[in-house]
Each structure stands twice: as C-alpha cells, then as structure tokens.
Amino acid sequence: MDTPMMKQTRSGTFAVLLFVLSITRADAHPHVWVTLHSEIVYAADGAMTGVRHAWTFDDMFSAYALQGIPHARKGQYTREELGSLAQLNVTSLKEYGYFTYARAGGRKLKFLDAADYWLEYKNAALTLHFTLPLTAPAAAKATQIEVYDPTIFVDFEFAKDTPVLLSGAPPQCLLSVDLPHQPTPAEQLRLSQLDSDPLDASSTYGEIFANKILVKCP
Amino acid sequence: MTVPMTTMYRVAVVLSPAILAVAVADPAWAQAFGAPHLEAGIMVQSGPMGWIFAEQAAFYRSLSGFIRASKDDGAAMWSLFGISFLYGVFHAIGPGHGKAVISSYLVANEETWRRGVVLSFVAAAIQSVVAVLVVAIAAVLLGATARAIGVTVHVVETVSYAFVILIGFRLLLVKSRGFRVAWRDWASRRAPGAASAASFREAIAFRRQVYRLDAPAFRCEACQDDGPGPQVHGAHCHDHHDSARGHAHGPEPAELAGAGGWRRGLSAVIAVGLRPCSGAIIVLIFALAQDLFWTGTIATLIMGLGTAMTVAAIATVAVGARNLASRVATARSGLGMLIMRAIEVGAAALIAIFGVLLLLGYMASEQLWMLTG
DSSP, rough: OOOHHHHHHHHHHHHHHHHHHHHHHHOOOOSSSEEEEEEEETTTEEEEEEEEHHHHHHHHHHHHHHHTTTOOOOOOOOTTTTTTHHHHHHHHHHGGGGGEEETTEEEEBBOOOEEEEEEEEEEEEEEEEEEEEEEEEEEEEEEEEEEEEEOOEEEEEEOOSSOEEEEETTTOEEEEOSSSSSOOOOHHHHHHHHSSOOTTTTGGGGGOOOOOEEEOOO | OOOHHHHHHHHHHHHHHHHHHHHHHHHHHHTTTOOOOHHHHHHHHHHHHHHHOOOOOOHHHHHHHHHHHTOOOOHHHHHHHHHHHHHHHHHHHHSHHHHHHHHHHHHHOOHHHHHHHHHHHHHHHHHHHHHHHIIIIIIIIIIIEEEEEEEHHHHEEEEEEEHHHHHHHHHHHHHHHHHHHHHHHHHHOOTTTTTTTHHHHHHHHHHHHHHSSGGGGSGGGGGGGGSOTTTTHHHHHHHHHHTTTTTTSOHHHHTTTTTHHHHHHHHHHHHHHTTTOOHHHHHHHHHTTOOOHHHHHHHHHHHHHHHHHHHHHHHHHHHHHHHHHHHHTTTTHHHHHHHHHHHHHHHHHHHHHHHHHHHSSSSOOOTTTTEEE
C-alpha cells in the first residue's frame, strides 16, 4: 500500500522533524572552561560558614578577559593590575549566583556577596580566587554543593589534584565528590563500603569524581 | 482523491505529537516554558546532539593549541584553518538562531532553495565580518577591554533580535492576510450555497487588496525582466495575477523567485548576521594576544564558510519540506491552499517567537559578558 505519495509524505515528515529538531536546540557549547578547586570552610563549632573557590580559566578565555588591561611588563600581570578585572568578575558572577548551588538538610543555602577576591595570572591562564560566605552558618548532617552553569556557556571541571578540601571541618565529616560517569566496579565497591569503612579527611578518593560535592557529618 | 486526504492526516497526526515531544524534551524549550534547569552534564551527554555538542566543543578547544602552534609552524596554520572549517560546520548544527530564522523565513516566503543557499552564505559572511570588525576596531584600534567588547556585542545582538522580531511580525501580518483569503476561498467552496455572491465579491476585493498591500512578496517578480522596477509595472502585474488566479491560487514559487526578492531576503539575512559569534570574538582576541590577528581573521572567515554550508543544507531541507507539503496540498485545492497558508503563518510566527525569546534571553546562551561585565 506504499503509494509514491505516501513515501514522499514519509520522507517529508522526516525532513520536517529534522528541521524542527535542529532549530529548537538553542543551547550552545561551552566557550569558557573552568578548572575548579574548592574549599569548604567551617567554624570552630563545626558549622559550615562558606565556600572558597579558585577557578582557573582556559587560555583562550584568559586572553579574552585580559584584553585591554594595562600592565607594566608584557606577558605579566600583577595582582594589583588585575584588581579591577577581579572586581568585575565577581560582580558579574553575582548575577548568576556564582554558579554555586548549596543545599543542607533539604533546604537551599544562601550566599552573601563574594569576599576576598583576587586574580592571578600564571602559565597563560587566569585564576580567580574568591570566598562565598553563607548568610548564616549551616550545621547539617548532609551538605551538597554543586557548581555548574545551566546555560553551559561555562564548563566547570574539578581539578585533577585535590579538587575539594574541607577546612576546619569536624574530623568525622566525610567528603565525596559525585560522579559524572558511571562508577567503575572498583569505585562502586569502595562506595558501598563507605558506611562501614569511612574515608579519613586526607583521603583523595574524591578526585575521581566531579562537579557535585557532598559532605556528611554524623 | 482519498489518498492525499489520508496522507495529509497522516502528516498531521505524525507531526504534531512529534514536534510537541521534541519541543518538550528540548532543554532550551523546557527552560523557556519555566521548567527547572537541567544539570548541564545530563543534557550534554546523550543522543546525536550530544555527540555534535562534544565534537564542536573539542574542535573549539583545540583551536587555541593550533593558534599557538601556527606562530612558528606553517603546517599548524593549515591545520588551524581545517579545524576552523570543521568547527564552523559543527557549530551551526548544534546551537544558533540564525538558521532557524533563515529557514523559517524561506518557508514563509516560498523562496527557492537556490536563494536559500545564497542567503545562508551571505548571513554567515556578514557574521564573520562583523566579528572581525568588532575586534579590529575595539581591540586593535581602541585597545578596549573585554567588558567594552562584551557590551558592544550585547548591543549589536539586541539590535539584531529586535530586527528579527520586526521581520517576524511584518511577515505574520502579511501572511495572515493570505491565510484569511484562503480561509474564505475554502469556506465558500465547501458550502457554495451559503456563500452569497456578495461575500464572494468581497473575497475577491479583499484578495486584490492583499496583493496590492503585500509589497514585493506577492507582486511583480514575474515582470521584472520587462521593466526597471515594480512601481512602474505595478498595474500590469496586477492584471497578470488576476488572470492567473482563475486556475492558480496565489503566485507560484517560481514567480516569486525573481530578482526583486533579493532586497527583502537581505533584510532577514542582515538581521541574523549582525550578531557576531562569541566563539569567533574570543578566538580573534586570543589570536591578537599571540600577535596573530591576521591568522585569526582568516580562521574566522573559514569558520563562517563552514557555518554557511550547514545553514545552507538545513535551509535546503526546509525549502524541500515546504515544496513537498505544497505538492501534497495542491492535490486538494481549497483545503491544500489553506494548509499552505497556515504553514506560512506558522513559519512567520516562529520568526517572531524566536525574536522575542532571544531578546528575553531564553534562547541566548552565548553570553560573552557573563564573566566580564
């Protein structure tokens, strides 16, 4: 019963579908890559007080951001010369909530404006350091911090070496960094043993994971 | 007569849920309609779009290495140009409103595929040249900061989106007139008894008005070769259409594809092309920082060439789909014409919607000023 008309219609349907598929995709690919180091800061009483970030930008975006910034020596930028750019960065980032999403005990945590921010330029890359203080210290059993850009203009990736540190956390707190990939059998095995055999604070187990930080404090 | 009827229904039945599903499943649309943000990692990694996404991201990232290498290695420069071309091809498949607007425009205006291809290339060329000009003037001549460049791009982009909206609404106005005419035709055919002579006369008069009002789109292209401009031969063309209307409902695509249409095509292409690609700006400034501005410029133009090829291919598919629908539709004169006019109205509405979404920031994800002011 396949008349030529029906065949035509079918291929036409396919073409229109392809067309619609192609046009409704509006999201782009990342244009900025950030290698991420984060430190979760705790007060003496064991409550989390904030997050300290160090974001290293890729060389292309670093060159873009440095365009037109006056500097004394070619190829070198001092912290002072980068002061206004650092301020601009954190002011812009505020609009996007610093791409940092934190939850503790099932509710969202709010951050104050970034503090202690500065930029350093090394190996053709800019690194932005800044601290996000929580509006109020959070003492929860489970805290989750995610860093991502929902528009994927900026791609965040945890650094290979010690991506996340706990600073001043109670010793029994357990840090893990969530998987973007399916866990390998060995990782899966270690994960299943975490309850009976928790990681110690110096463990670098979290390095193999990416993007989502989990801290459990009993 | 029953075959085209059922196939028409099949098209409708197959298409509507499919389009809906695609629209709902798509993160950008989901976002536009208020759904919560998906995590970046989830939408990146699945399906053919995920593959394209990964490819273009990889190409883009490798550009910096090739630019650095081409400083003292001629061979690396050629690799850079090759990668730039591939990046352009892939970049245009994934994101971008350019091809969406151009394709919708071609569908709404019954353009030929040949014109679609040329318009795609012109749009990509304008886009590359604008990127080069912005960087040449702002960065090279004025030593402007990234913030100033970001603001410039933002302003240019906003103007571009406003133009897209204007073009969309203008087309929507014009095409809905055409739709109303087709509607009356169809209604009077379906119930000839009900349609009084008066209302039929009214329809004819209305249609005349449409042809006169609807500027170059419905007028005179067929008469181009015997006169310098549509204004001079306006009356003659109207006669031509009046006599042709007895058997053909509306002008044939071939009639519309004459020389006079280039001007209106150009407005859409300029609106789309005005907005420079963020990637091109970043690449150009990176090249500039390596004292390789000219290499960066050539790479950007080649990128544009790659983009043009993809956009042209998609535009051709869009025009082909429209022509196919048109062929199916002509089998049923009254209803078919009504459906074709409805498709045109839909395409025009799409342009307006794209423009509004872009202006409101729902579809724009290449926000160059995100980190630098």
